[in-house]
Amino acid sequence: MPPLDFYQNQLETLQTQGLYRHCPVIQESPDLTWPVIKINEKKVIDFCSNNYLGLANHPELIKASIDATQQYGTSSRASRLVSGTLHLTQQLEQAVAAFKHAESALVFNSGYQGNVAVLQAILSKTDTVFFDRLNHGSLIDGVMLSGAKWQRYRHLDLIDLEQKLSQSSVCGQKWIVTDSVFSMDGDYGDLPALCDLAEQYDAHILLDEAHGTGVFGDQKSSGLAEAQQVSNRIALQFGTFSKALGSYGAYVAGPQVLIETIVNKGRGFIYSTALPPGVIAANAAAVHLVQKEQHHKEALWKNIRYFESQIQLAEPQWGSELIHPVQVNSPIIPIVLGETAMAVSQQLLEAGFFVQAIRSPTVAAGSERLRITLSSSHTKGQIDGLIQALIHSLAAV
Numbered sequence: 001m002p003p004l005d006f007y008q009n010q011l012e013t014l015q016t017q018g019l020y021r022h023c024p025v026i027q028e029s030p031d032l033t034w035p036v037i038k039i040n041e042k043k044v045i046d047f048c049s050n051n052y053l054g055l056a057n058h059p060e061l062i063k064a065s066i067d068a069t070q071q072y073g074t075s076s077r078a079s080r081l082v083s084g085t086l087h088l089t090q091q092l093e094q095a096v097a098a099f100k101h102a103e104s105a106l107v108f109n110s111g112y113q114g115n116v117a118v119l120q121a122i123l124s125k126t127d128t129v130f131f132d133r134l135n136h137g138s139l140i141d142g143v144m145l146s147g148a149k150w151q152r153y154r155h156l157d158l159i160d161l162e163q164k165l166s167q168s169s170v171c172g173q174k175w176i177v178t179d180s181v182f183s184m185d186g187d188y189g190d191l192p193a194l195c196d197l198a199e200q201y202d203a204h205i206l207l208d209e210a211h212g213t214g215v216f217g218d219q220k221s222s223g224l225a226e227a228q229q230v231s232n233r234i235a236l237q238f239g240t241f242s243k244a245l246g247s248y249g250a251y252v253a254g255p256q257v258l259i260e261t262i263v264n265k266g267r268g269f270i271y272s273t274a275l276p277p278g279v280i281a282a283n284a285a286a287v288h289l290v291q292k293e294q295h296h297k298e299a300l301w302k303n304i305r306y307f308e309s310q311i312q313l314a315e316p317q318w319g320s321e322l323i324h325p326v327q328v329n330s331p332i333i334p335i336v337l338g339e340t341a342m343a344v345s346q347q348l349l350e351a352g353f354f355v356q357a358i359r360s361p362t363v364a365a366g367s368e369r370l371r372i373t374l375s376s377s378h379t380k381g382q383i384d385g386l387i388q389a390l391i392h393s394l395a396a397v
């Protein structure tokens, strides 16, 4: 085997730059109930998971998953075009289409894979994508793979978007691609105004509701498109089962013609084994539950509002110049600190709170941050504890 020095040097460079990454190990312990977890033999409260509604531990999801696994086994055996689609999957897709007010839907193995498959399938070299600068990495990779031209507009800046739309002379299709709730900032834009622009300039919209689904929408909790009443103006509504829905996998909902295009051209769909029955059944239980049990969402928003009120009281006590005012728009709350974010995250862990620091290249250098995520499962006491620990750590930086 030839030497691997090149890779060793690369890793060492990352280490000297403070950009080396590794995954903390969670020690499973049956006696602990999430959001209490164990890291390094220490019990800590998890404030960095996307389990916004606590559904990952819901008895109905667990039961659905066990039942389907017992009945149908642990694998779907091949890709769907080869070995067929389970009836369970077909039912799930019908439920997702109804949930999203769409004609049709298609399930993928993960959000990352789904975005790459969708964008690669619907775009070709003659098309142009208008792309929010802070969109998720999976959307970036999908556009790159498609070979389409792209124009990135300033984050949530519809004036910049309009300028780019009006100046482009495209012969192919135009697509506006955007997160609904942004994964590292927790903010979101004015979707009716975005739809107005799209219609004015003949552009289709792909909206990634990974963090909106289950969290926004008064009737069905289906996402920001429902909350802002634009579901019928958006060509493709994308989302995941892996966040508020407490399970795993992803979906896209939209017109039949686009879904068929993705089935026929989406390599991430074609060349990958389908999700196993146990996961499909848990996903179906989750789609049913978020619509039926609104109290999880209500509890989440109560926690969001409580955190907001407490952080506003706490901010004057930090005495740190580094910090942008904290904006609370969703369960994702960024505390932008710059380079000290890593050290503060470590101090919080020692104080019993698991809050990850997000670094470059996931966010721009200089905007390193703590990314706090709230869940309906957090107690007031746990939120109070986190805020006290934050005041303590930030006073010291």
Ligand SMILES: *Cc1c(COP(=O)(O)O)cnc(C)c1O
Residues within 6 Å of the ligand: 110, 111, 112, 113, 115, 136, 138, 179, 183, 208, 210, 211, 240, 241, 242, 249, 250
């Ligand atoms: C998490 C996320 C994805 C990827 O979903 P996975 O199921 O985790 O692969 C895609 N888009 C956005 C906006 C996300 O936040």
